Amino acid sequence: MSEFTFCPQCAAFMCDAMIDGELRRACSSACGFVHYDNPTPVVAAIVEHDGLVVLARNRAWPETWYGLITGFLEKGESPEAGVLREVKEELDLDGSTANLIGVYPFTRMNQVLICYHVPANGVITLNEELVDYRRVPLDQCTVWPGGTGSALRDWLRGRGIEPMVAEWPPRTSSS
Numbered sequence: 606m607s608e609f610t611f612c613p614q615c616a617a618f619m620c621d622a623m624i625d626g627e628l629r630r631a632c633s634s635a636c637g638f639v640h641y642d643n644p645t646p647v648v649a650a651i652v653e654h655d656g657l658v659v660l661a662r663n664r665a666w667p668e669t670w671y672g673l674i675t676g677f678l679e680k681g682e683s684p685e686a687g688v689l690r691e692v693k694e695e696l697d698l699d700g701s702t703a704n705l706i707g708v709y710p711f712t713r714m715n716q717v718l719i720c721y722h723v724p725a726n727g728v729i730t731l732n733e734e735l736v737d738y739r740r741v742p743l744d745q746c747t748v749w750p751g752g753t754g755s756a757l758r759d760w761l762r763g764r765g766i767e768p769m770v771a772e773w774p775p776r777t778s779s780s
Contacts, residue, residue: 614638647716648688649753650674650723651706651760654698657740658757659729661695664736671739673753675718684719695732698725706760711752720756747771 609619609630617634624631624639632638652659652674660671676691678684685703692700700723709718729738747769748758754771761768 609640612636612638642715644710644712644715644717646678646684647675647711647718648678648684648691649718649720649756650688650692650700650703651721651757652692652696652698652700653722653724654726654729654740657742658746659696659698659725660739660741660746661731661735662737663734671737672749673720673757674723675753685721688719688721688723692723692725695735696725696738697730697732698727700725706756706763709752709755713752718753718756720753720760722760 611617612619612632612634615632615634615636615638617632617636619630619640620633621628622631622639623629629642630640650673659674661674662668662671666672674688674691674695676687676695678687679690682690688703689700692698703721703723706720706722709720710716711718731738743761743764744766746757746761746766748754748761749771758768758770
């Protein structure tokens with residue numbers, strides 16, 4: 606649970622309270638503020654480029670970790686527009702469509718993942734968030750448990766491919 610100490614509306618102390626059957630942080634005064642700590646919506650793209658899946662490595666990740674293109678929705682943006690924007694921003698590719706795969710919980714990060722298949726064209730140019738990428742044949746994709754790995758698994762299964770499952774947590778070069 607998020608630990609607000611003071612109410613963002615009236616600056617009174619926050620306390621734990623049972624609200625709607627859930628333990629939540631609530632204002633101790635009469636202002637009525639309740640911190641619901643709802644999950645953040647995140648879009649994710651299985652980018653298909655020349656018939657291969659693009660997996661990218663964020664600069665903050667260990668060398669062996671590669672994943673889907675992800676990002677937060679902007680205010681007023683549809684998930685479809687958001688995922689196409691993220692593909693353009695992170696890979697400089699033009700997505701032709703955004704085809705919904707599914708919606709997945711990512712409770713560890715308090716996020717809801719809205720996952721799409723995005724066929725894309727162009728020359729891959731990484732932005733400052735990414736340091737490397739791999740283009741992987743569909744039948745050689747390895748999925749990871751949970752999060753965006755579940756979306757990749759479901760998408761591959763929809764194409765008749767039973768993917769390999771990665772060991773978790775993955776080994777890093779220092780392991």
